[in-house]
Structure formats: structure tokens, C-alpha cells
Amino acid sequence: MLQTLNSLLFPTKHICLFCKEKNGSIKGYICKECYENLEVLNREVKIDSIYINRIYYSLSYNRFIREMMKNYKYNGKNYLYKPFGEIMLKTIENKKIAEDIDIIIYVPTHKRKEALRGYNQAELLAVYISKNLEKPLLRQNLIKTKWTKEQSHSNKIDRIINLKGSFQIKDPSEIEGKRILLVDDIITTGVTMDECSRVLINNGAKEVIGIALTSSKNN
Incomplete structure (x- = not known):
């Protein structure tokens, strides 16, 4: 009803x-x-990491998707998680990712930043994906404890320094031995996903696979 x-x-x-x-x-x-207007790629992005198994993204970061992402993240159009989530589900199906994961986790934002924006855009995507895949979503375990400046205009070295020690796990027993799908909205250098994966693996996760809507990274 x-x-x-x-x-x-x-x-x-x-x-x-x-x-x-x-x-x-x-x-x-x-x-x-x-x-x-979408350029569907369903592509794997390569990063130099010993922590994350592989990362996929769905769309080319073209002019149209840049504008939609801006609306989603900064102009309060949080309902766009629905079409974005549908697009990411197609990538998960295309790459047969669902059969390789046990739980879903999203890249967290600092609680102050989330309060200012009103939502975490990666969390909304993860909720949608979790519901449609019928896979458990783990919330408020991987957390961001350190406030960091906006990363969009930082180079890779600055990002690594900026994010070091930013993420923590509250309860390692919830991820121990688990194969995790880590959800974010955009990959730029891959540093954020790598740092989150480092924390997850070092706290007992078996494997981490990353998924994002788009990537501005030059492969």
C-alpha cells in the first residue's frame, strides 16, 4: 500500500x-x-595497488555526465542516484561482479561534510545497488574521521598525503573474511578507493572490488 x-x-x-x-x-x-548522451564503457581502471583487487566504472566523464554529476553532488539533486544506480547495476551485470561479493560498503565522507551537503552521494548509490542485488549493505563501519580539503584539483601525491589516516573501521568482525564491493561516484586517481581498501584489508577483509559511476582518470 x-x-x-x-x-x-x-x-x-x-x-x-x-x-x-x-x-x-x-x-x-x-x-x-x-x-x-551517455558513453557507456563498463571499463576496468588500472591503479597501482596491493589492496584492491580491481575497479570498474560505467561511463565516460563527458560533458553531459559532468553536468549531471555536478547537479547530483552540489545542486541538491540527490534523486539522480536512481538513474546512476541503474547504470552501475548494468556494469555489475556486464562484469559478473555480483557473484564475487558478500557485502557492499561505500566510500564515507566526513560527518561535517555530509551534514553540510545533506547526504553522502556514494551511500545513496550503494543503498540502491544493495537493494537491487539483494546483498547486505554495511553502514557506519568504514568511517572518515579526518576532515580533508576538496580533492578534485589535487594531484596524486597531494591526495595520498591528504587522505593518509583518514579512514577507520569501527567493528572488524563485520568485515572479517568478506569479499567487499566498495562503491563511489567517481574515480580520479584511485587514491581514495586504495586507502579505503587498505583499511578494509588490514582489518580482515578477504578481497575488495571497486565500482564507480565514472572516472576522470587517464588510463
Whole structure:
């Protein structure tokens, strides 16, 4: 009943959440015209790491997706996690990732930054993926304890220094021996995922696979 009521009050099933077009042929919250602006890659990104097994991303970081990501992260359009989540699920299916994971964790933000924004964009994606894959989502265990400056314009060395010691595990027993899918919205250098994976592996995780919507990293 609640689902039916929500669909009547918030009828998003047949609305493109990128452009707000409405028609019955829309799938995955994306209309045909907007989908044509996406460059689907389903690509593995290479980083020099002994902690993370592999990382995949879904889309090219083109002009269209840059604008949508800006809206998602900075302009309060948090509902975009739905089409983004659908796109990432296609990558997970394409690369057969689901069969290799036990639990899902997202890259955390500092609680002060999350309070200012109102949400963690990686968490929203992880919740959507977890629900659709029917895989457990582990929340508030991998945490970010150190406030760091915005990383978007930092080089790799600065990012490594900036993030060192930023993440902690609250309860290692919840990840011990687990194969983890680590979710983020964008990969730039891979340093953030690598540092999170280092903490996860050093606290008993068996394996970490990364997934992101897009990447600005030059492979």
C-alpha cells in the first residue's frame, strides 16, 4: 500500500530524471535522448595497488555526465542516484561482479561534510545497488574521521598525503573474511578507493572490488 501511495505521490517510474521528460517508454529513469548522451564503457581502471583487487566504472566523464554529476553532488539533486544506480547495476551485470561479493560498503565522507551537503552521494548509490542485488549493505563501519580539503584539483601525491589516516573501521568482525564491493561516484586517481581498501584489508577483509559511476582518470 505504501509503495502504491508513493508511486501516486511521486510518479518517477516513467519520468526521465535527467531532463524530466515523461512517457511510458522510459526505462531506468532515463529517456532515449538523454541515454544517447551517455558513453557507456563498463571499463576496468588500472591503479597501482596491493589492496584492491580491481575497479570498474560505467561511463565516460563527458560533458553531459559532468553536468549531471555536478547537479547530483552540489545542486541538491540527490534523486539522480536512481538513474546512476541503474547504470552501475548494468556494469555489475556486464562484469559478473555480483557473484564475487558478500557485502557492499561505500566510500564515507566526513560527518561535517555530509551534514553540510545533506547526504553522502556514494551511500545513496550503494543503498540502491544493495537493494537491487539483494546483498547486505554495511553502514557506519568504514568511517572518515579526518576532515580533508576538496580533492578534485589535487594531484596524486597531494591526495595520498591528504587522505593518509583518514579512514577507520569501527567493528572488524563485520568485515572479517568478506569479499567487499566498495562503491563511489567517481574515480580520479584511485587514491581514495586504495586507502579505503587498505583499511578494509588490514582489518580482515578477504578481497575488495571497486565500482564507480565514472572516472576522470587517464588510463
